[in-house]
Amino acid sequence: xxxxxxxxxxxxxxxxxxxxxxxxxxxxxxxxxxxxxxxxxxxxxxxxxxxxxxxxxxxxxxxxxxxxxxxxxxxxxxxxxxxxxxxxxxxxxxxxxxxxxxxxxxxxxxxxxxxxxxxxxxxxxxxxxxxxxxxxxxxxxxxxxxxxxxxxxxxxxxxxxxxxxxxxxxxxxxxxxxxxxxxxxxxxxxxxxxxxxxxxxxxxxxxxxxxxxxxxxxxxxxxxxxxxxxxxxxxxxxxxxxxxxxxxxxxxxxxxxxxxxxxxxxxxxxxxxxxxxxxxxxxxxxxxxxxxxxxxxxxxxxxxxxxxxxxxxxxxxxxxxxxxxxxxxxxxxxxxxxxxxxxxxxxxxxxxxxxxxxxxxxxxxxxxxxxxxxxxxxxxxxxxxxxxxxxxxxxxxxxxxxxxxxxxxxxxxxxxxxxxxxxxxxxxxxxxxxxxxxxxxxxxxxxxxxxxxxxxxxxxxxxxxxxxxxxxxxxxxxxxxxxxxxxxxxxxxxxxxxxxxxxxxxxxxxxxxxxxxxxxxxxxxxxxxxxxxxxxxxxxxxxxxxxxxxxxxxxxxxxxxxxxxxxxxxxxxxxxxxxxxxxxxx
DNA sequence: GCCGTTTTCGGCCCGACTGTTTTCAGTCG
Numbered sequence: 001x002x003x004x005x006x007x008x009x010x011x012x013x014x015x016x017x018x019x020x021x022x023x024x025x026x027x028x029x030x031x032x033x034x035x036x037x038x039x040x041x042x043x044x045x046x047x048x049x050x051x052x053x054x055x056x057x058x059x060x061x062x063x064x065x066x067x068x069x070x071x072x073x074x075x076x077x078x079x080x081x082x083x084x085x086x087x088x089x090x091x092x093x094x095x096x097x098x099x100x101x102x103x104x105x106x107x108x109x110x111x112x113x114x115x116x117x118x119x120x121x122x123x124x125x126x127x128x129x130x131x132x133x134x135x136x137x138x139x140x141x142x143x144x145x146x147x148x149x150x151x152x153x154x155x156x157x158x159x160x161x162x163x164x165x166x167x168x169x170x171x172x173x174x175x176x177x178x179x180x181x182x183x184x185x186x187x188x189x190x191x192x193x194x195x196x197x198x199x200x201x202x203x204x205x206x207x208x209x210x211x212x213x214x215x216x217x218x219x220x221x222x223x224x225x226x227x228x229x230x231x232x233x234x235x236x237x238x239x240x241x242x243x244x245x246x247x248x249x250x251x252x253x254x255x256x257x258x259x260x261x262x263x264x265x266x267x268x269x270x271x272x273x274x275x276x277x278x279x280x281x282x283x284x285x286x287x288x289x290x291x292x293x294x295x296x297x298x299x300x301x302x303x304x305x306x307x308x309x310x311x312x313x314x315x316x317x318x319x320x321x322x323x324x325x326x327x328x329x330x331x332x333x334x335x336x337x338x339x340x341x342x343x344x345x346x347x348x349x350x351x352x353x354x355x356x357x358x359x360x361x362x363x364x365x366x367x368x369x370x371x372x373x374x375x376x377x378x379x380x381x382x383x384x385x386x387x388x389x390x391x392x393x394x395x396x397x398x399x400x401x402x403x404x405x406x407x408x409x410x411x412x413x414x415x416x417x418x419x420x421x422x423x424x425x426x427x428x429x430x431x432x433x434x435x436x437x438x439x440x441x442x443x444x445x446x447x448x449x450x451x452x453x454x455x456x457x458x459x460x461x462x463x464x465x466x467x468x469x470x471x472x473x474x475x476x477x478x479x480x481x482x483x484x485x486x487x488x489x490x491x492x493x494x495x496x497x498x499x500x501x502x503x504x505x506x507x508x509x510x511x512x513x514x515x516x517x518x519x520x521x522x523x524x525x526x527x528x529x530x531x532x533x534x535x536x537x538x539x540x541x542x543x544x545x546x547x548x549x550x551x552x553x554x555x556x557x558x559x560x561x562x563x564x565x566x567x568x569x570x571x572x573x574x575x576x577x578x579x580x581x582x583x584x585x586x
Numbered sequence: 587g588c589c590g591t592t593t594t595c596g597g598c599c600c601g602a603c604t605g606t607t608t609t610c611a612g613t614c615g
Contacts, residue, residue: 025598029587061588099604101613136606186615199615227603242615244602257600262615269599280600301601 001045001071007038009077010067015092016083018102019109032059035263037068039332041531043500048072088115097146099139107132121147149238156194157239158489160519160556165239166198172217173202178209181251185258186242190326191559193489193522197240199258207245214243250282253309256316257281263331264324271319271335283309284318327562332530346562349555351574354383357428357451357482357514357542358551362407363388364396366547369407369423370414375548377421382577385426385449385542386411387482390438392430393455399427401443422577424448428482433457435471437478444477449584451514453482458495465497470505479584480540481506483516483523491520499528503535512538512572512584517557518550529564538583539566540573 014030036059037044047054049072054065071077088109094117095105108114111132112123120143123129130140157165166184173182179202183189186199204210211231215223224232224240234240246254257265258281272279278287285304308318316323321338325346328334337343359365360372367375369386376384388407389398399407408425415423426449430438437444437452444450452472460468473481484502485494506513513532516523521544524532532539541557543550561571568574572583 023587026587028598032588055588059588063587099613103612134606134611138605142605197615225603230602232603258615260615262599266599273599278600282601 001075003037003040003044006044006068006071007034009071009080010034010037010064012089012092013067013077013080013083015095015102016080016087016089019087019091019095019106020083021102021106029059029061029064033064036060039330039527041527041534043498044068045072046500090116093117093150094120097143097150099142099146104134107134117147117150156196156490157237158194158519159188159191159559160553161237162188162195162198162239165235165237166241168219169217169235169241170200173200173210173213176204176210176213178204178206180204180248183255185255186260189259190261190329191563193519193525193560197242200241200243201251201254201258202243202245203248203251204245210245211243244281246281248310249306250309252311252313252315253279253283254281255312259326259329261330264329264334267331267335268315268319271321275319277307277318278304279315279319283307284315325562327559328565330563332565344565344567347558347566347568347571347574349558351568351571352381352541352554352558353576354381354385354424354573354580355379355543355545355551355554356385356424356426356449356480356540356573357387357516358384358545359388359396359428360386362403363393363398364546369410370417371548372545372551373414373418373421373423375545375551377418379551379554381421383422383424383580385424385451387426387428387449387451389455390427390429392432392438398430398438401440404439404443426451428453430455431468431472433460433468435468437472437475441477444475447477448581449479450477451480451482452478454486454495458486458492460495462496462498465495466501469497469502473502473505473509473511478509478511480512480514482514482542483521483544484513485523485525485528487523487525488520489522494523500531503532503537507535507537510538512540515539515541515557515561516544517541517553517555517560518544519553519556522556522560526560526563529561529566533564533566533570539571541571542573 010030011034014027017027048069054060054068055062067077091105091109094100095102108120112128114120114123124140124144129135129143130137173179181203183201184198185201187195188198202210207229211226214231215226215233217233219235220233221236222234224234229245231243232240244258269279272284276287278285280301282301283306285306287304308314313323324334324338355376358372360367360369389396391398391400411423411425425447427439427447428451431452431454432438472478487494513524515529541561543553545551572580575583
C-alpha cells in the first residue's frame with residue numbers, strides 16, 4: 001500500500017471519528033498523521049519491511065504506527081471497519097458539501113436516514129432538510145446548489161488556470177480608488193501546483209467601496225458571503241475567491257496568516273505563545289493575563305498590547321525568526337531551519353541558463369527550429385536542447401535515424417546563423433515497453449544530450465514498469481529521465497512503479513531527473529523533489545515547450561523547485577555551458 | 587492520539603460569517 005492510500009484511510013478515520021463526536025484532538029491527531037504520510041516521500045511500506053521504528057516520524061505515535069503496519073501488511077484497517085460498521089462511509093462525501101460538517105451530517109443521517117449525496121438531494125428536494133431543527137430554507141438551498149457544484153467541479157484548479165482567472169479580477173479591483181494595496185495570498189502565493197480557491201488581501205482607505213466593487217464583479221456567478229471585512233464570491237468557472245480587507249498596521253500579520261499554510265501558521269502561533277504573545281491576522285499581541293483561558297469567541301481580537309504586524313518580516317522577527325519564503329511555508333522543517341538561520345538560498349528563474357526539453361515542427365511542435373532558438377535566445381539562455389520525439393510516437397511525427405540525420409543538417413545551418421546560443425542536439429527518446437530505447441546506439445552516441453521518457457503502456461504492472469524504466473536508465477548514453485511519473489494533473493494519475501527504486505538507479509548511473517515545468521505536469525512534484533535532493537540526485541528543469549510561448553512556463557517549474565527547497569546548485573541547467581556539458585560528459 | 591530545553595499529564599491556533607438563534611452553534615479557512 002502506497003503512502004497516498006495510507007493517508008486516505010487515516011483521513012477517513014478522522015472524518016468518521018468527527019461524525020461520531022470523538023475527542024477533537026484525537027481527530028486532529030489522525031489528520032496530522034494523514035497529512036504527514038501524504039507528504040512523506042519515502043514509501044512507508046519500505047520502512048515497515050525494514051522493521052523501522054515509525055514512531056520516530058513526526059505525528060506518528062504508537063497507535064498510528066500500528067495502523068500503518070496493519071495497512072501495509074493487510075491492506076485494511078480494523079479500526080476503520082469498526083467505524084464504518086457504525087457510521088456509513090458515504091457520509092464523508094456528504095461532509096464535502098458547503099455548510100455541511102460533521103455535526104450536520106450526523107443529524108441528517110440520524111433524523112432523515114441520509115447516507116449519500118443522492119439521498120440528501122432527494123430529501124432536500126422534498127423539503128425534509130428545511131424542516132430539521134438547526135436547518136432552514138436557506139441551508140436546504142445551499143445544500144442543493146452545493147450538490148450541483150460538487151458534480152460540476154470536483155477537482156482543484158491548476159495554478160496556471162488560477163493565473164488566467166484572477167488576472168482580470170485583480171485589474172478590475174485595482175480601479176477602485178479606495179484600494180491601497182492588493183495581493184494574492186493563500187496556496188496561490190505558496191505556488192502550490194493546484195489551488196482550491198483564491199485568497200485576496202486588501203488594504204483600503206475605506207473598506208465598504210472595495211467590498212462593494214468585489215461583490216459586483218461582472219464575471220461572478222454568485223456572492224457567497226459579504227461582511228464588513230470579508231467577502232467571498234464564486235466565478236463562473238467555479239473558482240471561489242475570498243477577499244479580506246484589513247487595517248494597514250495588520251498588513252504583514254494578515255499576509256502571514258492568509259498565505260498559510262495552516263500548519264505553518266499553527267507552528268508560528270505556538271511559537272508566539274511560548275514567548276507570551278498571541279498571533280492573529282491583526283498582529284502580534286502581548287497576552288493579557290486577564291484573557292488567558294478565554295474562548296477566542298468571547299475575546300476582543302485587539303486585546304493586549306499590539307507589538308508587531310505591519311510587515312511580514314516584523315511578524316517573523318517577533319517570534320525570533322528570519323522571514324521565510326512563502327513556497328517553504330508548509331511545515332516541512334522550515335521553522336526549524338529558520339531558527340538555526342539555515343534556510344536554503346532558493347533557486348530563481350534568472351538562475352536558469354538553458355531549457356532542456358522542447359519540440360519543433362520536426363515532430364509535434366508548432367514552431368521551427370530557428371523560431372525556438374530565437375525564443376530561447378530572447379530569454380538570455382546560453383544553450384538549449386532540441387528534443388523532438390522518437391519514431392515510436394508516430395502520431396507526433398517522431399523521428400527515426402534517417403530523419404534525425406536530416407534534422408541535424410538544419411540544426412547545423414541554424415546554428416551557423418546564430419552563434420549567440422548553443423543548440424544542443426538531442427531527442428526525447430521513448431523508453432519502449434521492454435526497457436530498450438527507441439533509437440540505435442550509434443545514433444545515441446552522436447547526440448549532445450539524451451533525454452528518455454515513457455509515453456506508452458502506462459498500464460504495466462508496477463514491477464514490470466519499474467524494471468522497464470530502471471533498465472533504460474542503465475543505458476550508458478542516457479542523460480535525463482523526463483517527466484518521471486507520467487502524471488497529468490487532474491487527468492491522469494502517475495503510472496504505477498517504484499519511484500524509490502528509480503531514484504536509486506538514477507543515482508547509481510548518474511542520470512538526471514527532470515522537473516517538467518509544464519503546469520499540466522509539474523513532474524517530478526515537490527515532495528518527490530525533496531526526496532531526490534535528499535538522495536543527492538541531479539535535477540534539471542525543462543519546459544517541454546511545443547511552441548515559442550511555452551518557453552515562458554519555466555517559472556512554474558522554478559516555483560515547484562523552490563517548494564522543494566532547491567538551490568541553484570541543485571539544478572544542472574543553472575550551470576554555464578562548459579560546466580553543464582562537463583557534468584554530463586566528463 | 588501526539589507530544590515534551592518547564593511537562594509522561596495536560597495541554598493541543600484564532601477569528602469571521604451565516605443561519606437559525608433569542609444568545610449561539612456550526613462551519614470554514
